[in-house]
Amino acid sequence: MAQILVVEDESSIADALIFALQADGHVTYWLRFAREAIAHIQQQTTDMVILDVGLPDINGFEACKLIRQCSSVPILFLTARSSEIDRVVGLEIGADDYVTKPFSPREVAARVRVILRRVPSSVLTPIAGVAASAFEIDERRLQIKYRQQPLNLTRHEYQLLECLITHHGQVLSREQLLTAVGIASDAGYERNIDSHIKSLRSKLRLVSPDTDPIQTHRGVGYCYSPEQG
Numbered sequence: 001m002a003q004i005l006v007v008e009d010e011s012s013i014a015d016a017l018i019f020a021l022q023a024d025g026h027v028t029y030w031l032r033f034a035r036e037a038i039a040h041i042q043q044q045t046t047d048m049v050i051l052d053v054g055l056p057d058i059n060g061f062e063a064c065k066l067i068r069q070c071s072s073v074p075i076l077f078l079t080a081r082s083s084e085i086d087r088v089v090g091l092e093i094g095a096d097d098y099v100t101k102p103f104s105p106r107e108v109a110a111r112v113r114v115i116l117r118r119v120p121s122s123v124l125t126p127i128a129g130v131a132a133s134a135f136e137i138d139e140r141r142l143q144i145k146y147r148q149q150p151l152n153l154t155r156h157e158y159q160l161l162e163c164l165i166t167h168h169g170q171v172l173s174r175e176q177l178l179t180a181v182g183i184a185s186d187a188g189y190e191r192n193i194d195s196h197i198k199s200l201r202s203k204l205r206l207v208s209p210d211t212d213p214i215q216t217h218r219g220v221g222y223c224y225s226p227e228q229g
Contacts (some may be wrong), residue, residue, distance in 0.1 A: 001025045001026055001027060002026050002027070002047035002048055002112075002116055003026070003027045003028075003029070003044075003045055003046055003047045003048075004021055004026050004027070004028050004029070004046075004047060004048045004049070004050065004112065005028075005029045005030075005031065005037060005040060005041065005046050005048070005049045005050070006018060006021075006028060006029065006030045006031070006050045007030075007031050007032075007033075007034060007037040007049060007050065007051045007052055007055065007060075007063070008030070008032070008050070008052040008078065009032045009033075009052065009054075009055055009056050010052075013052075013078070013101075014030050016105045017050060017105050017108060017109075018030060019105065020105035020106055020108065020109040021109055021112065023109070024109050024112070024113065026112075029044075029046075032055075032056065033055060033056060033057045034051075034055045034057050034058045034059075034060065034062070034063035034066075035057055035058065037049065037051070037063065037067075038063065038066050038067060038070070041067060041070065041071050041073060042070055042071075046071070046073050047073070047074075047116065048073060048074045048075075048076070048112060048115065048116060049067065049073055049074070049075045049076070050075075050076050050078060050108065050112070051063060051064060051075055051076065051077055051078065051095075052077075052078045052079070053077055053078065053079035053080075054079065054080065060077055060078075060079065061093060064077075064093050064094055064095055065093055065094075067094075068093070068094045068154050068155070069152070072141070072142035072143065072153065072154075072155055072158055073142075074096045074115045074116070074118075074155065075094065075095045075096055075155070076095065076096060076097045076098070076099065076108070076111060076112065076115065077095050077097070077098045077099065078099055078101060078103070078108075079098070079099075079100055079101065080100065080101045091156070091192070092156075092192060092195070093154065094154035094155045094156060095155070096115050096155055097111050097114075097115060099111065134146055134147050134208075134211075134213065134226070135161075135165050136148075137162055137165065137166075139162075142155070142158055143158075144158060144161055144162065144165075146204055146207050146208070147207050147208055149207045151203055151204075151207070152203065153200075153203070154196075154199075155181075156181045156196055157196055157199060157200050157203075159180050159181045160177055160180060160181060160193070160196055160197070160200065161200055162180075163176075163177060163180035164177075164214060164222060164223065164224040165224050167223075167224070168223075168224045168225075168226055169223065169224070169225070169226075170223055171217045171220050171221050171222070171223045172221050172222060172223060173220060173221040174193045174194075174221055176221065177193050177221065177222070178193060193222075197214060197216075197222055200214060201214055211228060212228050213225055213226070213228045215228060
């Protein structure tokens, strides 16, 4: 059972989603405005957010950016816009999935189940098998600390960094890293991995400017090298 926040200004759509989610045993909350949703996430336990793009106060993309400043909660976008660029933008700013209207509430509920299965509930632990690791992963809060400093990561950045750390010393291809963030390797997003890695490196340098724990293997992929971190 998860606590799911539905942010949708059309009551008929919200009602259908809430019915499907409650049938799966989830606890649901419904809000019409993005700013109310952000306040809710800051104050209440929230396991997932279903976020409409076309909200009355601020659009869902901007709301997602604001949410990512305070939380790594999984986000599924609902939108009437189905162009590829909108899907790419939604995923790049930290969404976990993207559903276009009209949609089946049962399909959304199924996507919610898939996303929630990817969110573990273990406690804060140092990285196993890496002596004096510079990283700590808090899988419950979806947070990673680097040299004891919490990193402000998007959902996809968190998933990529977690995958690299837990496979330390292994070179992972872009296709393998796409799988780690839950995107099919044939979806055409391989080069987005490079953008996420660039962003991750920038955030790590803010903590430790003279280290570079993520190594590039040209033509192959990336790996986490503990001795460089």
